[in-house]
Amino acid sequence: MNIVVCIKQVPDTNEVKIDPKTGRLIREGVPSIINPDDKAGLEAALRLKDSQGAHVTAVSMGPPQADTALREALAMGADEAVLITDRAFGGADTWATAHTLAAALKTIPYDLIITGRQAIDGDTAQVGPQIAENLHIPNISYAEELKVEGEYVTVKRQFEDRYHILRAKMPCLITALSELNEPRYMTPQGIFDAYREKQVKTLTRKDLDVKDGDIGLKGSPTRVIQTFTKSPKAAGTLVNNLTSEEAAEYLLDKMKEKFII
Amino acid sequence: MNIQEYQGVYVFVQQVDGKVAGVSHELLGKGKELAQKMGTQVTAVLLGSGVAGLAGDLASYGADRIVLVDNPDLKLYSTRPYAYAMCSVIEKYKPAVVLYGATAIGRDLAPRVAARIRTGLTADCTKLDVADDGTKNLQMTRPAFGGNIMATIICPDYRPQMATVRPGVMQKIKPVAGAKAPVEKLDVVIPESEKDVQILDVVRKESHKMDIQDAKVLVSGGRGMGKPENFKLLEGLAKALGGTVSSSRAAVDAGWVEKDLQVGQTGKTVRPNLYLACGISGAIQHLAGMEESDVILAINKDEGAPIFEVADYGVVGDALKIVPILTEKVKAAIAARNK
Amino acid sequence: MDFTLSKEQEMARTLFRDFAEKEVKPYAQELDEEERFPSEALEKLRKYKFMGIPYPKEWGGAGCDNLTYTICIEEISKVCATTSTMLSAHESLGTWPIYKFGTQQQKEKYLKKLCTGEYLGAFALTEPNAGTDSSAQQTRAVPEGDHYVLNGSKIFITNGGYADTYIVFAMTDKSKGNHGISAFIVEKNFPGFTFGKKEKKMGIRGSATRELIFENCIVPKENLLGQEGKGFPIAMMTLDGGRIGIAAQALGIAEGALNETIKYVKERKQFGRPLAKFQNTKFEIADMATKIQAAQYLTYRAAIAKDTQKSCSLEAAMAKLYCASTAMDVTTRCVQLHGGYGYTREYPVERMMRDAKITEIYEGTSEVQKMVISKYALK
Numbered sequence: 018m019n020i021v022v023c024i025k026q027v028p029d030t031n032e033v034k035i036d037p038k039t040g041r042l043i044r045e046g047v048p049s050i051i052n053p054d055d056k057a058g059l060e061a062a063l064r065l066k067d068s069q070g071a072h073v074t075a076v077s078m079g080p081p082q083a084d085t086a087l088r089e090a091l092a093m094g095a096d097e098a099v100l101i102t103d104r105a106f107g108g109a110d111t112w113a114t115a116h117t118l119a120a121a122l123k124t125i126p127y128d129l130i131i132t133g134r135q136a137i138d139g140d141t142a143q144v145g146p147q148i149a150e151n152l153h154i155p156n157i158s159y160a161e162e163l164k165v166e167g168e169y170v171t172v173k174r175q176f177e178d179r180y181h182i183l184r185a186k187m188p189c190l191i192t193a194l195s196e197l198n199e200p201r202y203m204t205p206q207g208i209f210d211a212y213r214e215k216q217v218k219t220l221t222r223k224d225l226d227v228k229d230g231d232i233g234l235k236g237s238p239t240r241v242i243q244t245f246t247k248s249p250k251a252a253g254t255l256v257n258n259l260t261s262e263e264a265a266e267y268l269l270d271k272m273k274e275k276f277i278i
Numbered sequence: 279m280n281i282q283e284y285q286g287v288y289v290f291v292q293q294v295d296g297k298v299a300g301v302s303h304e305l306l307g308k309g310k311e312l313a314q315k316m317g318t319q320v321t322a323v324l325l326g327s328g329v330a331g332l333a334g335d336l337a338s339y340g341a342d343r344i345v346l347v348d349n350p351d352l353k354l355y356s357t358r359p360y361a362y363a364m365c366s367v368i369e370k371y372k373p374a375v376v377l378y379g380a381t382a383i384g385r386d387l388a389p390r391v392a393a394r395i396r397t398g399l400t401a402d403c404t405k406l407d408v409a410d411d412g413t414k415n416l417q418m419t420r421p422a423f424g425g426n427i428m429a430t431i432i433c434p435d436y437r438p439q440m441a442t443v444r445p446g447v448m449q450k451i452k453p454v455a456g457a458k459a460p461v462e463k464l465d466v467v468i469p470e471s472e473k474d475v476q477i478l479d480v481v482r483k484e485s486h487k488m489d490i491q492d493a494k495v496l497v498s499g500g501r502g503m504g505k506p507e508n509f510k511l512l513e514g515l516a517k518a519l520g521g522t523v524s525s526s527r528a529a530v531d532a533g534w535v536e537k538d539l540q541v542g543q544t545g546k547t548v549r550p551n552l553y554l555a556c557g558i559s560g561a562i563q564h565l566a567g568m569e570e571s572d573v574i575l576a577i578n579k580d581e582g583a584p585i586f587e588v589a590d591y592g593v594v595g596d597a598l599k600i601v602p603i604l605t606e607k608v609k610a611a612i613a614a615r616n617k
Numbered sequence: 618m619d620f621t622l623s624k625e626q627e628m629a630r631t632l633f634r635d636f637a638e639k640e641v642k643p644y645a646q647e648l649d650e651e652e653r654f655p656s657e658a659l660e661k662l663r664k665y666k667f668m669g670i671p672y673p674k675e676w677g678g679a680g681c682d683n684l685t686y687t688i689c690i691e692e693i694s695k696v697c698a699t700t701s702t703m704l705s706a707h708e709s710l711g712t713w714p715i716y717k718f719g720t721q722q723q724k725e726k727y728l729k730k731l732c733t734g735e736y737l738g739a740f741a742l743t744e745p746n747a748g749t750d751s752s753a754q755q756t757r758a759v760p761e762g763d764h765y766v767l768n769g770s771k772i773f774i775t776n777g778g779y780a781d782t783y784i785v786f787a788m789t790d791k792s793k794g795n796h797g798i799s800a801f802i803v804e805k806n807f808p809g810f811t812f813g814k815k816e817k818k819m820g821i822r823g824s825a826t827r828e829l830i831f832e833n834c835i836v837p838k839e840n841l842l843g844q845e846g847k848g849f850p851i852a853m854m855t856l857d858g859g860r861i862g863i864a865a866q867a868l869g870i871a872e873g874a875l876n877e878t879i880k881y882v883k884e885r886k887q888f889g890r891p892l893a894k895f896q897n898t899k900f901e902i903a904d905m906a907t908k909i910q911a912a913q914y915l916t917y918r919a920a921i922a923k924d925t926q927k928s929c930s931l932e933a934a935m936a937k938l939y940c941a942s943t944a945m946d947v948t949t950r951c952v953q954l955h956g957g958y959g960y961t962r963e964y965p966v967e968r969m970m971r972d973a974k975i976t977e978i979y980e981g982t983s984e985v986q987k988m989v990i991s992k993y994a995l996k
Binding site: 028030033035042110111112115116137138139140141142143144145146147149150151155156157158159171175176177178179180181182183184185186189237238239240241242243244245246253254255256257258259261262264265266267268269271272273275277 | 354357358361381382383385386388389390392393394396397398399400401402417420421422423424426427428429430431432433434435436474475476477478479480481482483495519538551552554562572573574575577581586588589590591592593594595596599600603604607608611
């Protein structure tokens with residue numbers, strides 16, 4: 018069975034801070050990681066490799082430094098890695114990104130494609146389903162559990178207050194939640210092999226069957242016109258050095274003032 | 279694509295088991311406001327099986343018109359049949375805008391539709407406006423980078439302009455009893471090739487709790503509560519105030535409470551009248567989910583805790599001691615008022 | 618001279634750091650309080666194949682270089698010196714002699730199991746009367762037919778009781794002095810081999826430090842490691858490599874203490890300001906950061922020398938000497954910067970200070986390192 022896992026290298030947004038003086042995002046020194054939902058997807062694929070001998074290819078669309086994320090995937094146990102990179106792909110929104118990824122995936126054999134539900138920088142959750150649409154295959158999103166039996170994939174699909182048990186025939190695409198599993202660590206040998214024994218294959222614009230009007234900034238139907246950091250809400254009143262009794266009385270007063278009670 | 283051909287604000291109505299989701303009511307409210315600015319109407323798009331009876335509900339929440347696709351294949355949500363039906367609606371009626379709730383359904387359906395139609399989709403919007411530069415383009419604002427920045431996005435050259443909208447942010451209108459709106463039925467036959475995912479089982483999660491997004495009062499606990507048993511103190515206070523308990527991500531990750539109580543960037547956004555944060559430090563990911571609350575009160579041992587920067591009133595102290603005392607005072611105050 | 622690590626080494630550092638934070642740090646205080654052996658960490662170290670990092674893949678190792686292994690010890694030591702003691706005693710002292718001096722049969726029997734972590738290794742040189750004067754070995758090994766009979770005892774042996782194999786040094790010919798010492802691979806269950814008391818220590822309290830007792834212990838002839846009488850050079854060369862591990866350990870302890878202290882001085886306020894705003898704090902931090910940087914370069918230099926030079930004795934001795942003294946100095950200053958809180962066990966710095974001391978003592982005291990260095994310097 019061939020499994021292709023789409024991963025994205027993202028800044029660790031939990032570590033990103035806002036400069037209190039300028040109100041701007043501080044991006045320097047923020048480590049790059051494999052997006053957590055994607056890492057869970059990769060782990061799911063590696064478990065299928067362990068249990069069923071699946072062949073796992075990690076794929077990423079990004080700038081040249083995304084190579085590191087793919088090496089990490091190899092170090093965790095992926096068999097192959099492909100980097101889709103070209104200046105022409107830059108500035109893409111989710112439509113153009115999914116279109117480009119789909120074009121790349123058409124050149125790689127797959128039975129199952131796994132993506133993460135959403136990336137912690139873009140937060141859209143759109144690319145997975147859009148890749149599936151481009152490839153005309155079914156997609157099951159928000160996978161909390163995943164099983165492969167023969168030609169079928171069975172998924173526990175999460176909703177807010179319930180779940181569905183869904184079954185689809187491969188080829189199909191699954192988007193993984195980070196709740197799906199606890200990803201394994203790399204091994205020291207895996208890391209050295211990833212850099213010394215294995216290659217990251219590169220696909221550029223000329224390797225893909227796409228039109229210029231469908232990729233990168235040009236191919237993006239949406240456009241960002243402004244970004245800003247949220248202005249912090251005006252600070253309120255803070256009281257200190259009250260006994261617990263006094264503190265409770267203070268809070269009760271405020272609730273009455275604001276007509277909560 | 280002739281942009282001028284596309285008119286109207288359409289709202290995908292999410293219904294499960296014949297009940298309309300709160301976010302759809304919110305979108306009808308917002309949709310109406312946008313439609314007025316665009317000089318057009320707001321249409322509710324209702325997909326399902328045997329759901330015609332919901333028309334009245336949609337009208338009372340502001341729908342000027344309803345497009346109904348009633349088909350047994352749409353009884354339960356499934357990606358491709360729903361996407362096929364939505365695309366049929368869009369192809370026939372050519373709306374300028376389509377809004378979806380950013381739910382586990384909307385965030386799966388809308389991208390599939392956007393890819394098929396080849397148009398732009400903006401995710402998780404918290405603000406929608408109409409541009410006043412003559413284009414009347416929809417301006418969609420959303421958080422990114424884990425909630426650290428906001429981005430405003432437009433889809434100038436493609437139609438419809440689509441957005442998924444965060445639940446709990448837009449305002450529903452006050453429902454108008456007995457309102458009526460014309461219903462147009464669209465017959466759609468879903469091809470076999472679209473019905474490629476089998477639904478083997480549907481399991482509801484056991485929950486008799488009020489949804490935190492519907493609560494007017496939230497008593498919220500974080501890591502500072504110390505251990506799961508202490509959440510009972512919060513339950514006591516919430517009950518006295520007629521609200522419910524919510525939590526920060528830390529308490530969910532520690533396994534103290536269920537994820538449906540989580541407020542924050544990867545949890546739910548809430549706008550209660552009162553948000554009382556107990557033992558919550560106020561990491562930016564949490565603030566993203568509750569800072570629009572009307573009144574924010576906070577109790578924390580650490581006077582440097584970031585939560586105090588958004589709280590209207592903050593007390594430095596031990597929530598474990600203060601909450602039980604506060605609960606008794608609240609009960610007494612309410613009893614006194616009711617005499 | 619390129620001071621940057623390779624991409625593999627950087628990624629390995631990220632792995633070790635992550636692992637140390639998530640799998641080792643949560644137990645550190647408990648292991649110290651309860652004087653408990655780090656079994657949880659050992660299980661994970663085995664699972665993720667950290668037990669044979671610098672050894673070739675054909676023997677079940679990870680096929681990495683010595684610098685990568687050194688970084689592993691450094692990162693783990695930042696959070697728990699007990700755990701890194703167990704790992705470095707196994708990997709540097711317990712495994713290397715078999716890798717370097719073992720026969721094909723010995724390697725097939727023991728090396729793979731040690732590199733994969735199936736076996737835990739240990740090294741037994743020190744005796745009650747042979748510490749710094751390690752050539753004063755009293756444990757005797759007498760040949761008898763197809764085996765040797767060992768009699769004597771060893772003390773302060775790391776991983777004692779838990780290890781499966783022990784590199785034991787014994788006198789086979791007292792008349793030849795240093796040239797009469799031989800090395801043996803002794804398995805835990807050889808008849809006549811028992812364990813004595815476990816030491817109660819100032820620091821690295823979770824590390825199993827035990828007495829080994831040999832009473833007519835039967836060791837098969839095939840378990841003689843290297844040639845008879847060549848045990849002393851085996852011990853000395855092994856210790857050269859081991860010293861790099863201890864340098865890395867001391868370095869990690871110092872770095873861990875400094876990291877904790879930087880966090881603390883940014884938060885703790887006195888006289889209306891965080892401690893970090895006071896010049897004394899700033900100057901202390903500057904001093905410590907500089908010493909640690911120098912210590913790191915000496916350590917990495919020694920690690921690279923082990924892979925690229927015929928002998929790394931000088932580099933290893935300098936690294937261990939300097940890192941150990943840096944660890945003592947830095948941890949002491951860190952406790953001081955924490956004030957009263959630093960003296961309590963609620964904060965980790967007092968443990969780090971107690972842990973640091975051993976690095977000036979074991980695997981050759983700082984005085985021994987000076988003996989080695991001066992020998993080269995005075996040539």
